[in-house]
Amino acid sequence: xxxxxxxxxxxxxxxxxxxxxxxxxxxxxxxxxxxxxxxxxxxxxxxxxxxxxxxxxxxxxxxxxxxxxxxxxxxxxxxxxxxxxxxxxxxxxxxxxxxxxxxxxxxxxxxxxxxxxxxxxxxxxxxxxxxxxxxxxxxxxxxxxxx
Numbered sequence: 001x002x003x004x005x006x007x008x009x010x011x012x013x014x015x016x017x018x019x020x021x022x023x024x025x026x027x028x029x030x031x032x033x034x035x036x037x038x039x040x041x042x043x044x045x046x047x048x049x050x051x052x053x054x055x056x057x058x059x060x061x062x063x064x065x066x067x068x069x070x071x072x073x074x075x076x077x078x079x080x081x082x083x084x085x086x087x088x089x090x091x092x093x094x095x096x097x098x099x100x101x102x103x104x105x106x107x108x109x110x111x112x113x114x115x116x117x118x119x120x121x122x123x124x125x126x127x128x129x130x131x132x133x134x135x136x137x138x139x140x141x142x143x144x145x146x147x
Contacts, residue, residue, distance in 0.1 A: 003116045018048040025084025033082040034060070039075035051081075051141070052107050058141040060092060061107045063114035070137050078144055092139035100138035101129035 022033050030051040035044055047069050052059040062070045073079055078089050095103070108115060109122050118136070120128045 015048060019046060022048060022083055027083070034069060034073075035080040035082060035087075036069055036072045036076050039072050045069065045072065050107075050111055052103055052110070054106065059095075059103045059107075060139040060141055061104065062137040062139075063107070063111070063117055065117075065135055066137060073139065081141070089144045091142040091144050093142055095133075095138045095140060097130045097133035100133040100136075101126050103138050104133060104136055105129045 018028065018031065019033060021028060022031065030053050031048055032051060033046050034049045035046045037044055045068070049060055049069075052061060060073075073092050074094065076092075078091050080087055080089050082088075104118075104120075105122070105124075105126065108118060108120070115121070118132060120132045124132075
């Protein structure tokens with residue numbers, strides 16, 4: 001059974017540290033900052049996220065399920081991705097389960113820290129990932145404009 005994500009004090013500190021590093025321009029793999037307006041408050045929220053990059057395309061995976069940033073991204077017309085001084089405004093297109101399955105499989109192979117939050121393993125079939133996909137939204141990143 002997959003674990004449920006809980007934002008503890010230690011995880012908050014790790015997130016703050018990662019955000020500070022990314023704002024300073026430190027490259028941490030494919031991790032960048034996601035900035036999205038709150039669906040209720042309109043306040044800008046920033047979170048560190050790890051992208052999946054393959055064959056010139058990029059995806060954003062929600063390894064902990066439909067958490068707040070996912071709800072905000074679904075409601076937003078666009079979001080911003082940032083690393084250092086480079087910021088781009090993009091649109092997110094949510095994928096269906098069949099399209100999300102191979103992205104989730106690739107993500108799970110690359111990011112071991114999120115494995116406890118999935119009911120599949122890196123060796124699971126694509127069909128198993130398709131069944132898992134509704135619990136972990138996947139978004140295709142579509143370039144909109146660069147700043």
